[in-house]
Amino acid sequence: MSQGGISWPATLRGRLAFFYGCVLAAVVIGFSVTVWLLVAGEEAREQLLCPQVGPNLSANRLILALVLGAPVAIAIAVGGGMLVTRRALASLDHVVATASVVGVDDLGQRLNSQRNDAAEVTQLISALNAMLDRLQRSVATMRRFTADASHELRTPLAILMGEIEVTLRRRREEPEMRTTLEAALEELGRMSALVDALLTLARSDAGELPIRRVSLDLTEVVRKVVEPFEAVAVSRAVDLVLVEDAALMVVTDPLWVGRVVANLVDNACKFTPAGGRIEVRVEARGERAEVVVRDSGSGVDPSLRERMFDRFHRGTADRGAVEGFGLGLALAQEIAHALGGQVRLDGAEGGGTSAVFELPRGSDADLIQT
Numbered sequence: 001m002s003q004g005g006i007s008w009p010a011t012l013r014g015r016l017a018f019f020y021g022c023v024l025a026a027v028v029i030g031f032s033v034t035v036w037l038l039v040a041g042e043e044a045r046e047q048l049l050c051p052q053v054g055p056n057l058s059a060n061r062l063i064l065a066l067v068l069g070a071p072v073a074i075a076i077a078v079g080g081g082m083l084v085t086r087r088a089l090a091s092l093d094h095v096v097a098t099a100s101v102v103g104v105d106d107l108g109q110r111l112n113s114q115r116n117d118a119a120e121v122t123q124l125i126s127a128l129n130a131m132l133d134r135l136q137r138s139v140a141t142m143r144r145f146t147a148d149a150s151h152e153l154r155t156p157l158a159i160l161m162g163e164i165e166v167t168l169r170r171r172r173e174e175p176e177m178r179t180t181l182e183a184a185l186e187e188l189g190r191m192s193a194l195v196d197a198l199l200t201l202a203r204s205d206a207g208e209l210p211i212r213r214v215s216l217d218l219t220e221v222v223r224k225v226v227e228p229f230e231a232v233a234v235s236r237a238v239d240l241v242l243v244e245d246a247a248l249m250v251v252t253d254p255l256w257v258g259r260v261v262a263n264l265v266d267n268a269c270k271f272t273p274a275g276g277r278i279e280v281r282v283e284a285r286g287e288r289a290e291v292v293v294r295d296s297g298s299g300v301d302p303s304l305r306e307r308m309f310d311r312f313h314r315g316t317a318d319r320g321a322v323e324g325f326g327l328g329l330a331l332a333q334e335i336a337h338a339l340g341g342q343v344r345l346d347g348a349e350g351g352g353t354s355a356v357f358e359l360p361r362g363s364d365a366d367l368i369q370t
Helices: 012-049 058-088 090-101 119-168 174-205 218-226 229-235 254-271 328-338
Strands: 214-217 239-243 249-252 277-285 288-295 342-347 353-360
Touching: 012 058, 090 119, 119 174, 174 328, 214 218, 218 229, 218 239, 218 249, 218 254, 218 277, 218 288, 229 239, 229 254, 249 254, 249 353, 254 277, 254 288, 254 328, 254 353, 328 342, 328 353
Parallel strands: 239 277
Antiparallel strands: 214 249, 277 288, 288 353, 342 353
């Protein structure tokens, strides 16, 4: 590679050696020239003070030594530069060799720092290992997510195929055919809900969730979301109560806020036993607003609360006993993060669980579309 007529080495090691050699050579030449000027000046002064003294040949000998010794000094400087840079960058060879063999199927490998590594190389190794940790977690999550999604989709597909195959084996009367079609439609509805949830999660992961922020009354939005669940609560013999206070104005997206609240209320309805109570409350907390959904269910073990937000996570006792895919809380958390808030699970007094949806109240400056 050439720049301005100068041919630069292609490797970092070569460039550092070239630079180091040039600097040392320049220092040697500069020092020699300075000494020669001092000697020549001193000889000239002696000639002026003592003309009868013959000419001193020290300056001439010095310039001759400079001409003969400069190439040797430059060669030694370049060689020394190559040796120094080779030793300084030897650790990078190990980093490159290890990083070049790391693949998607072997993300467990890590780079090891050597005792004599420079601080910059140690920092580079730490940064690369941290990156590999993140990649390993992301790939593991993606694989688990894909496997779980495939499993959840396979079940309704298998049911649909079985029902259709049985129906096609002989002629069916209209009532029987209608029953089969209704069952197929129900399974298709489950699949549609799952695909919609997966699409929302994928858009959230890609940072493409459309957010339209407007000024709204959070209490009114929550009231409209809770109303359709009153019939669900009655069918489950559960008392659903909305505790309404004064209007609470916030700047956020009403569609996604409603989606989060609906997921939390639906979750509470599923896990609250007959005769239980669900209380929904909207509260102001300084610059933040909270929607609290408190139920009287069996509660969640504190050590498992964080896992409840994992995608497709359902307790062993709940699998098959409760409808759903285990995406409700994960979806609510992703949407809450996109809105600048969060969802957390707290213990409720007297048992049960409090699902708290916290989001910023916002201001007029946030009235933009993202």
